[in-house]
Amino acid sequence: xxxxxxxxxxxxxxxxxxxxxxxxxxxxxxxxxxxxxxxxxxxxxxxxxxxxxxxxxxxxxxxxxxxxxxxxxxxxxxxxxxxxxxxxxxxxxxxxxxxxxxxxxxxxxxxxxxxxxxxxxxxxxxxxxxxxxxxxxxxxxxxxxxxxxxxxxxxxxxxxxxxxxxxxxxxxxxxxxxxxxxxxxxxxxxxxxxxxxxxxxxxxxxxxxxxxxxxxxxxxxxxxxxxxxxxxxxxxxxxxxxxxxxxxxxxxxxxxxxxxxxxxxxxxxxxxxxxxxxxxxxxxxxxxxxxxxxxxxxxxxxxxxxxxxxxxxxx
Amino acid sequence: xxxxxxxxxxxxxxxxxxxxxxxxxxxxxxxxxxxxxxxxxxxxxxxxxxxxxxxxxxxxxxxxxxxxxxxxxxxxxxxxxxxxxxxxxxxxxxxxxxxxxxxxxxxxxxxxxxxxxxxxxxxxxxxxxxxxxxxxxxxxxxxxxxxxxxxxxxxxxxxxxxxxxxxxxxxxxxxxxxxxxxxxxxxxxxxxxxxxxxxxxxxxxxxxxxxxxxxxxxxxxxxxxxxxxxxxxxxxxxxxxxxxxxxxxxxxxxxxxxxxxxxxxxxxxxxxxxxxxxxxxxxxxxxxxxxxxxxxxxxxxxxxxxxxxxxxxxx
Numbered sequence: 084x085x086x087x088x089x090x091x092x093x094x095x096x097x098x099x100x101x102x103x104x105x106x107x108x109x110x111x112x113x114x115x116x117x118x119x120x121x122x123x124x125x126x127x128x129x130x131x132x133x134x135x136x137x138x139x140x141x142x143x144x145x146x147x148x149x150x151x152x153x154x155x156x157x158x159x160x161x162x163x164x165x166x167x168x169x170x171x172x173x174x175x176x177x178x179x180x181x182x183x184x185x186x187x188x189x190x191x192x193x194x195x196x197x198x199x200x201x202x203x204x205x206x207x208x209x210x211x212x213x214x215x216x217x218x219x220x221x222x223x224x225x226x227x228x229x230x231x232x233x234x235x236x237x238x239x240x241x242x243x244x245x246x247x248x249x250x251x252x253x254x255x256x257x258x259x260x261x262x263x264x265x266x267x268x269x270x271x272x273x274x275x276x277x278x279x280x281x282x283x284x285x286x287x288x289x290x291x292x293x294x295x296x297x298x299x300x301x302x303x304x305x306x307x308x309x310x311x312x313x314x315x316x317x318x319x320x321x322x323x324x325x326x327x328x329x330x331x332x333x334x335x336x337x338x339x340x341x342x343x344x345x346x347x348x349x350x351x352x353x354x355x356x357x358x359x360x361x362x363x364x365x366x367x368x369x370x371x372x373x374x375x376x377x378x379x380x381x382x383x384x385x386x387x388x389x390x391x392x393x394x395x396x397x398x
Numbered sequence: 399x400x401x402x403x404x405x406x407x408x409x410x411x412x413x414x415x416x417x418x419x420x421x422x423x424x425x426x427x428x429x430x431x432x433x434x435x436x437x438x439x440x441x442x443x444x445x446x447x448x449x450x451x452x453x454x455x456x457x458x459x460x461x462x463x464x465x466x467x468x469x470x471x472x473x474x475x476x477x478x479x480x481x482x483x484x485x486x487x488x489x490x491x492x493x494x495x496x497x498x499x500x501x502x503x504x505x506x507x508x509x510x511x512x513x514x515x516x517x518x519x520x521x522x523x524x525x526x527x528x529x530x531x532x533x534x535x536x537x538x539x540x541x542x543x544x545x546x547x548x549x550x551x552x553x554x555x556x557x558x559x560x561x562x563x564x565x566x567x568x569x570x571x572x573x574x575x576x577x578x579x580x581x582x583x584x585x586x587x588x589x590x591x592x593x594x595x596x597x598x599x600x601x602x603x604x605x606x607x608x609x610x611x612x613x614x615x616x617x618x619x620x621x622x623x624x625x626x627x628x629x630x631x632x633x634x635x636x637x638x639x640x641x642x643x644x645x646x647x648x649x650x651x652x653x654x655x656x657x658x659x660x661x662x663x664x665x666x667x668x669x670x671x672x673x674x675x676x677x678x679x680x681x682x683x684x685x686x687x688x689x690x691x692x693x694x695x696x697x698x699x700x701x702x703x704x705x706x707x708x709x710x711x712x713x
Contacts, residue, residue, distance in 0.1 A: 236651075247562070336558065336559060
């Protein structure tokens with residue numbers, strides 16, 4: 084049976100047809116146009132799905148269903164988007180709308196949760212029964228899979244690992260709290276930490292790199308560190324400590340078999356995974372008798388959301 | 399059907415016969431004597447259960463099973479105590495031992511998890527599908543019930559909310575990490591905070607109370623606060639903030655319907671529940687659209703562990 088996966092982003096919507104083994108048969112993407120009423124966006128989704136079916140010679144009416152990932156708070160049980168600020172959807176019955184319009188079963192979920200499910204089912208996380216998926220991006224997104232099923236708390240309001248407190252009374256966060264993990268361990272946080280270090284040490288390799296490039300991104304500190312810059316080394320080391328500290332905190336609550344890390348930063352590969360794994364191993368050994376938690380790289384990249392959305396409706 | 403519940407503590411073992419409705423038919427307790435080999439303790443459990451059956455005129459062989467709660471890390475799937483430092487049990491096949499000796503089904507679990515299950519099934523938490531049970535004692539114990547089932551992570555090594563990081567690089571904890579929640583929000587932490595405040599302000603009502611009583615416990619600060627002591631007020635206020643901050647952090651991960659709070663401190667009642675609930679409500683309202691999380695007092699007291707242990711084997 085073939086299923087449709089829809090990954091709604093602030094800028095683009097990715098859609099695809101996926102078989103039960105997780106193979107993407109065909110996919111495409113189009114602009115979200117989130118300034119429009121949600122019905123127009125929903126109609127675009129339907130039109131584009133029909134187009135994919137036609138190209139792939141799949142009978143639309145025989146699809147197993149449509150799974151949709153949304154960047155916001157979703158009440159999966161009610162098939163409802165509670166609040167998705169990036170696309171301006173509040174209290175939107177997307178699953179109901181699409182299933183009325185198409186006659187197909189529709190299931191909606193949070194995008195990070197969908198990505199977690201995608202990684203769990205089709206990628207690195209295969210073989211684990213319990214994983215926590217973490218994306219280090221603008222903020223920190225997360226998805227929890229327990230015994231092969233998404234767990235997202237009451238009203239799907241949980242699994243917000245980015246808002247674990249890391250520093251009591253620390254940096255203010257958009258969520259209204261202070262010291263949230265994502266203020267220290269997201270890609271945005273790394274960029275801020277890099278900027279601060281470069282400003283404080285303008286003559287360091289890092290300082291000169293930033294001055295010559297005129298911009299900072301998540302790679303800047305890693306590049307300067309590679310060039311032997313002790314200032315950049317310290318930025319990276321502290322940043323990885325922040326990541327590891329949050330994982331230890333999360334591990335004490337959930338103790339999954341693996342943390343699956345995605346987002347741009349994860350492309351730094353062993354430079355980041357080895358120290359984080361070492362920090363976690365050291366803690367678990369000190370605590371005694373606790374099973375190891377693997378720290379692995381997410382491997383589906385941009386397809387995780389789409390695959391996860393499709394697998395929402397397979398469940 | 400009648401089930402046996404066994405709540406193994408560092409000092410005493412409580413045992414009881416429980417019916418399916420959660421009524422304790424009969425119970426007793428005896429010294430753990432944890433310096434003995436575990437087999438002797440296990441034999442004591444069996445002898446005492448036979449005695450209870452005889453007194454209650456219940457046929458031992460027709461018991462539905464034995465559920466056992468242990469103060470330590472338990473691998474419930476394997477029926478094994480991984481490590482219980484307080485009673486000196488390491489790598490102990492207690493479920494296997496008891497079921498071989500009695501012919502009954504035996505299930506073993508962590509004691510805080512058993513208490514969580516007891517509260518979930520038989521007390522205040524009734525009606526909620528997802529709860530986090532927290533005891534504020536020497537440390538902070540916790541148990542997570544998701545959809546009516548205990549969740550304790552891989553190898554039952556999760557649900558250790560006491561070791562959530564609250565203060566990055568903060569006070570050292572026995573677990574090897576720094577800044578764990580229980581260093582700030584356990585009864586032990588409150589006692590330390592009370593002592594420090596009394597030493598710094600020996601002429602305050604709190605300082606004089608401590609000097610006259612010659613000892614400090616979890617009630618001292620609350621008593622001085624009642625007498626109008628501003629120093630004690632500040633201790634209590636800060637302490638409740640620490641509790642609330644940890645609950646917010648946990649809420650972001652699990653978003654249960656309720657936090658059920660037990661331990662001696664919970665007897666302070668509305669003095670503590672009202673401010674903590676207000677702190678949590680304020681945060682969830684600021685974040686927008688998030689469902690409320692109730693903060694309620696645990697109500698089974700000393701029986702929660704026994705009832706929960708019995709319900710382990712009913713599952």
